[in-house]
Amino acid sequence: MAKSATTVRTGARSVSTARMRLLDMVINGHWHCIGLNVEGTSWRSYFKILLRHLIQLSKPSDAGTGYRVRARVLLLSLGLSSLMAGMSGAYGVYVLVNKVKLLYRHSREKRRGNSLVRTRSQTHLANGARIMYIPEDVFRDRKEVEEEETSERDHMEPRKKIFIPRKDDDVIEHDQYLFKNVELGRAKHSQLFYSKFLNQMSVLSRILIPSLIDKNCILLVLQIFFLIMRTWLSLFVAKLDGQIVKDIIAGRGRRFLLDLACWFLIALPASYTNSAIKLLQRKLGLNFRVYLTRYIHDMYLDKRLAFYKLIFDERASSSVVKNIDNSISNDVSKFCDATCSVFANIAKPVIDLFFFSVYLRDNLGTLGVVGIFINYFITGYLLRKFTPPLGKLASSRSTADGNYYNYHVNMINNNEEIAFYQGTEVEKSKVKELYDILMEKLLAFDRSKFNYNMIEDYILKYTWSGLGYVFASIPIVITTLSTGANIEDANMKEFIVNKRLMLSLADAGSRLMHSIKDISQLTGYTNRIFTLLCALHRVHSKSFSYGAIESGVTLSAEIPKGKDIQADVKREIIQGTVQRNFNGVRFENIDVIIPSERASEGIKLIRKLAFQIPPHIEPNSSNTNSTQDLNKMFDANLPFFEGPGSSLLILGPNSCGKSSIQRIIAEIWPVYNKNGLLSIPSEGNIICVPQKPYFTRGGTLRDQIIYPMSSDEFFDRGFKDRHLVQILSEVRLEYLLKRRKGWSYLDAVAEWKDVLSGGEKQRMNFARIMFHKPRFIVLDEATNAISADMEDYLFNLLKRYRFNFISISQRPSLIKYHxxxxxxxxxxxxxxxxxALGTAEAITSIDHEIDELSKKMANVSRWELEREELQEKLAVI
Ligand SMILES: Nc1ncnc2c1ncn2[C@@H]1O[C@H](COP(=O)(O)OP(=O)(O)OP(=O)(O)O)[C@@H](O)[C@H]1O
Incomplete structure (x- = not known):
């Protein structure tokens, strides 16, 4: 018992001794490191006293250099550490609040019994902006997601809210002229120093950084701040390095330990700064990509149908426009990454060069610094001379990449057709050819860099570091020669500091030289993006001329100084008139012309076309509001529309221009002739069904029926799946639902283009018509894959619901429905x-056709005889 009590006492004594020692060490550490006596100071006042003392010490005049450097390092580390701690704390609170909010919402929904909630992908705001909801768990693979897709899981899944601002048409209209000016090189004559790359970049920068208060501008400023900070920290590190070596040489153990502690402390903000620079560069690159892609999408995908009209652009054959998918995805990302890395690669060394040379000037003298810069200029000149045309090479590599990728996409889209034709060999040789071209371009790119890399390495790595030693030793040699004394430890410190700075300077210079190569590559990407945006602006413009070239003046031609090109090029090319919101479809004197560079002088398919449906239109009934009356909608006994409904059949041989009439109605081809007048109904009142059925990729069966409506809109407007089921049974496609799980088949995702048969695809078109119920329909060969009885049924369906329709076909058998x-x-x-069908003329025309057919029938017996003779001859052989 007594023994154990003694042990406890001894243990307590040893703990208190250890505490005393530790306290002593802390107090001594403060005294030796920064000359602060903290004995008897309470914890509460400790930080105040420490901060005041550090600030006092870091002022230039109040302390020795050793104390000052340490005080600054400590201050900086303290500042950055508290900044980091504050930021992490704020983020932690933000995550916690979000989690609590999610849990609260979930339990509330559970209490209400709403276990099945349909999640929306986006919301349209009244001002035209959108909010998109994207699952944050995007990294899980699809199968995993499908497995976990229970209603509860769906509900709990965190979704990221993304705000997409309203498309600003004014900005696009304004930018159109900026792009045109740079493309035509109009600034050539007004600028003293003209650079195509800089001009292109200055226009593109307006998209990347739209204003000074934009988040990208803030990110850029932050990046510059961290870059300066990094350089400043490097200076500290260089000085500490010298100090540590001096301590070692002089054998001062305690100072060495103190400086080493400072070294580890400074490492904290230094590594934070380096990571922050990398993160900011990546973030900025991604933000640039988002801005640029949105800008492109705004023009490429809007009501002016630029995605279609691009085929008529004067640069349609350029690789950028031809492989526009590759340009929008790959080139944009490469351009943004290259822009950010070039900026960082230039800004970093420039800041380094500035700071280090100011510091080195004190140590090496002006002559040394001038020597270093002369060295840079000579190197820059040499490297520039040996730089291969990397911009051009990068651009052609990108083209080859796009061609190869596109060919694969094309094969995937047409795999069944290729399989039927047994076209594997041809496809393989084509794919191989494209792959070889790609490999050749990749190799050419790397080969062209070989010589350059060799010269670059020799100069930057070896010559520069050699010269670095020479410059770093200059002050020591001069001091030793002038004083005759050689103070080893002081010289060593100076040499180490100078050498480190010289090496950093050399590193900065070499990065600057490396960026010559990066700039050259960036020019290639900039040119591609600029070409793409120019093409989009041209096609998106209200006055798009469908590639017409006016009397020998091309857009790329050199413009003579002072000449007003606007006056030269601007003569109205598309002179026809379009009247919208008309209560019918009407052609008046329209020449159907294939759009081409010859404009109205191009190939005329049909001359002075004039027709109208319905044949009689009330003069004051132009305002049609046919959109859906839900009460009538699914009552099979009621027609959708008032009035009888009219129909027109367009008949003619192949390639005579029937589909082109539909293209003019859909306004994707222009009316060139001046006296041509096209009158069409408002947007929601007409549907054009193309010859080739279209199905969205990766959509549900519901998406196919309601196309071009989105499923979000479908549910928002209160439509129900039972409406779709009714429509499917109207077009005799209800059996599809019986294949799998009944109505839930509407949610099935498949490649519907491949799943549905030819006839089913065409019936799906009729389902779309029944869903949207437009007043007017244009059908292009919409029933040529459907059996005669089904065709009869579908046309009667259109008539029963009193649609007005125009059918395009080559089969006179359709006459009876029109x-x-x-x-x-x-x-x-x-x-x-x-x-008008049913008139004497029409009957005569049909009689003519019957006569023709009868004449052909008369020959049948003769053809049969001939066939028998041939068979006999074949039997003998
Ligand atoms: N984008 C285009 N560029 C050049 N020529 C075109 C373009 N689109 C159509 N054409 C040409 O216009 C002509 C008429 O085409 P259209 O599609 O109107 O014929 P169609 O009468 O509908 O023929 P079919 O009955 O075979 O469908 C064709 O010779 C076609 O090659």
Whole structure:
């Protein structure tokens, strides 16, 4: 018992002794490191006293250099550490609040019993902006997501909210002229120093950094701040380095330990700064990409249909426009990354050069610094001379990459057709050829860099460090020679500091030289993005001329000084008139012309076309509001629309221009001739069904039926799946739902283009019509894959619901479903004939056709005889 009590006492004594020692060490450490006596100071006042003392010490006049450096290092580390701690704390609180909010919402929904909630992908705001919701768990693979897709899981899944600002049409209209000016090189004559790259970059920078208070501008300023900080820290590190070596040489153990502690402390903000620079560069690159891609999407995907019209642009054959998918995805990302890295690669060394040379000037003298810069200029000149045309090479590599990728996409899209034709060999040789070209370009790129890399390495790595030693030793040699004394430890410190700074300076210089190569590469990407944006601006413009070239003046041509090109080029090319919101479809004197560079002088398919449906339009009934009346919608006994409904059949041989009439109605082809007048209904009142059925990729069956409506809108507007089921049974496609899980088949995702048969695809088009119920429909060969009885049923369906429809076909058998017939009679002259069916003329025309067929039938017995003779001859052989 007594023994154990003694042990406890001894233990307590040894703990208190250890505490005393530790306290002593802390107090001594403060005294030796920064000359502060903290004996008897309470914890509460400790930080105040320490801070005041450090600030006092870091002022230039109040302390010795050793104390000053340490005080500054400590202050900086303290500042940055508290900044980091504050930021991490704030982030922690933010995450916690979000988690609590999510849990609260979830439990509230559970209490209400809403276990199945349909999640929306986006919300449209009244001002045109959108909010998108993206699952944050995007990194899980698809299968995993599908497995976990229970309603509860869906509900709990964190979603990121992304705000997409409203498209600003004014900015796009304004930018159009900026792009045009730079493309035509108009600044050439007004600028003293003209650089195509800088001009292109200055226009593009308006998209990347739209204003001074934009977040990208703030990120850029932050990046510059951290870059300066990094350089400043490097200076500290260089000085500490020298100090430590001096301590070692002089054998001062305690000072050495103190300086080493400072070294570890400074490492904290230094590593934070380096990571922050990298993060900011990456973030800035991604933000640039977001801005640029949104800008492109705003023009590429809007009501002016630039994505279609691009095929008519004067630069349609350029690799940038031809592989626009590759340009929008790959080139944009490469351009943004290259821009950010070039900026960092230039800004970093420039800041380093500035700071280090100011410091070195004190140590090496002006002559030394001038020597270093002369060395830089000579190196820069040499490297520039040996730089291969990397911009051009990068651009051609990108083209080859796009071609190879696109060919694969094309093969995937047409795999069934290729399989039927057994076209594997041809496809393989084509893919191989494109792959070889790509490899050749990649090799050419690397080969061209070989010589350059060799010269660069020799100069930057070896010559520069050699010269560094020479310059770093100059002050020591001069001092030793002038004083005759050699103070080893002081010289060593000076040499180490100078050497470190010289090496950092050399590193900065070499990075600056490396960036010559990066700039050259960036020019290639900038040129590609600029070409893409110019093409988009041209096509998106209201006055897009469909690639027309006016009397020998091309856009790329050199413009003579002082000449007003606007006056030269600007003569109205598309002179026809379009009247919208018309209660019908009407062509008046329209020449159907294939858009080309010859504009109205191009190939005329049909001349002075004129027709109208319905044949009689009330003069004051132009304002049509046909959109859906939900009460009538699914009552099979009620027609959708008032009035009888009218129909027109456009008949004619292949390639006479029937589909082109539809293109003019859809306004994707222009009306060139001045007296041509096109009158069409408002947007929601007409649907054009193309010859080739279209199905969205990766969509549900519901998405296919309601196209071009989105499923978000479908549910927002209160439509129900039972409406779709009713529509499917109207077009005799209800059996699809019986294949799997009944109605939930509407949620099934598949490649519908491959899953549905030809006839099913065409019936799906009719389902779309029944869903959208437009007042007017244009059908291009919409029933040529459907059996005769089903065709009869579908046309009668259209008639029962009193749609007005225009059908384009080559089969006279459709005449019976139409009231009017427009026949393209002569392909050569583009002449046509319009007649009301059921009239004497129409009957005569049908009689003519019957006569023709009867004449052919008369020959049948003769052809049969000939066939028998041939078979007999074959049997003998
Ligand atoms: N984008 C285009 N560029 C050049 N020529 C085109 C373009 N689109 C169509 N054409 C040409 O216009 C002509 C008429 O084409 P259109 O598609 O109108 O014919 P169609 O009468 O509908 O023929 P079919 O009955 O075979 O469908 C064709 O000779 C076609 O090659």
């Amino acid at each position: 009231d009017l017939l427009l026949e393209i009679t002569d392909v050569q002259t583009g002449s046509w004939q319009l007649q």
